[in-house]
Amino acid sequence: MGFTQQEIGIIRSQSVQMERGGAVTPEVLQYIYDKKLFHLFVADDLEGNMTPLPEAIRIFQECSRIDGNFGWIVTIGAGGGYFVPFMTEAIGRKVYARSEAVIAGSGATTGTARRALGGYVVNGRWKYCSGSTHATTFTANAVLEQEGRAISSESPQLVTLIMNPDQVRIDHDWNSFGLKATASHSMVVTNAFVPDEMTFSFSEYRSHQDELLYKYPFLAFAQTSFAGVAMGLADHFLEASEALLRERGNERGLEQLYKKQEDFARQKDAFYSVLDKSWEELGRKGSLPPEMEQRISSECIAAAKASLDCGLSLFPMLGLSACMEDTEVNRTWRDLQTACQHALLRG
Structure with missing residues (x-):
């Protein structure tokens, strides 16, 4: 896809406002939703906009040329589509199948998960969650605990969690001198219950195995x-x-x-x-x-x-x-x- 000079002008005209406000503007977000830029790696049957990787990287480059915050937000938001095949079709539809759907989260293992009936009780703090203020879903990795300790201190077991915004508190601590509007704040979770179906593993495909991008x-x-x-x-x-x-x-x-x-x-x-x-x-x-x-x-x-x-x-x-x-x-x-x-x- 290409961007017209009018589109570039509209986005760049809001660059100063976005930086000063610490977030992309509602107008820029709506543009992303309308163009399905958050869905470049989401399978088409989940209301996605599946795009070959080389084409998508060129889109990320052009978005970043237009405006750094715009490019970073699009890239991080689109990247969450890579998780589609590790979710069941039902959970994937819940997470992705609407125009404003976008994931924010962290790959760091700075949280803990304790086994409970039907799921996990989760606690933790994860830094640098870009897009935190407009995310509709959060993902994070946690170390599996038993009686307050990791099950194995040498090779701890991990669980990847899918959480709703009402389970997450955003700590507005992103004060970098650049990419100021990416809202790359910390997410904090306290005693949140995450059911088994809202977890996944990168070693287990559950749907959309035939999509080339996910390979x-x-x-x-x-x-x-x-x-x-x-x-x-x-x-x-x-x-x-x-x-x-x-x-x-x-x-x-x-x-x-x-x-x-x-x-x-x-x-x-x-x-x-x-x-x-x-x-x-x-x-x-x-x-x-x-x-x-x-x-x-x-x-x-x-x-x-x-x-x-x-x-x-x-x-x-x-x-x-x-x-x-x-x-x-x-x-x-x-x-x-x-x-x-x-x-x-x-x-």
Whole structure:
């Protein structure tokens, strides 16, 4: 899918408002719902918008080029669709089958679950739950406890939980200097009962096993998604930097920027070449060999490094005006630094 110049203008016109308010605006959220951007990885029979991975990563890149917060929210929200095959069809319909449905959560194991009749009693606190203020479902990992202790301290058993918003308290603690509107706050759960049917395991397929996307390795899926965001943010930073350098008449700076754009274009081409090949190979063989997974990971990290380098190398040339937080180039630079701190992009 593409974005018209009018759509880009409408979203960017709300960038400052979103950053100051700490959340995407209702208008931007409605646009995401209408375009089914949260459902790019949800099976069509669940009112989804199933999209081949290479196409979706290009969408994430473009969303992030338009606005960093918009791109991050779309990417994280869409990523929750990867959980579809681990849920029963009934639970999947409950979780996904409406236009505003979106998951927020955490992969960290910073909670506990104690066995109870028909389910688990859950407690915990999970950080960095992007999209927390508009999520309709929350997921989290917890360590299985018995009498207040993990069942096995050496290899603890984990359970992945599906929770409703009324079971979760949002602690508004996201105070990063970038991606301010992603609402990546902590979620807190206290003595919530989660029935067995609202749990799942990544080792047990329960539905939609034939969808190709769900056969793509999760780590590679996540890394390619975040790499798409980083590249889109770098694209926007380069655009904003070029405009500022032109305004200042900095010919030397423009020469360096054009060289950086050429180098960055080659890195993006290398990334998408591997991504496209991996998708084709998955379609032919039904799985990816370890060496291809390693190539994908390496290209994702290289793409993120190249994206970050765009900001680190060019920002010192932009002058004091680029240090003003209300400027486009400053906001995009901060968003780029923040996104590239994600552990999956640092190698």
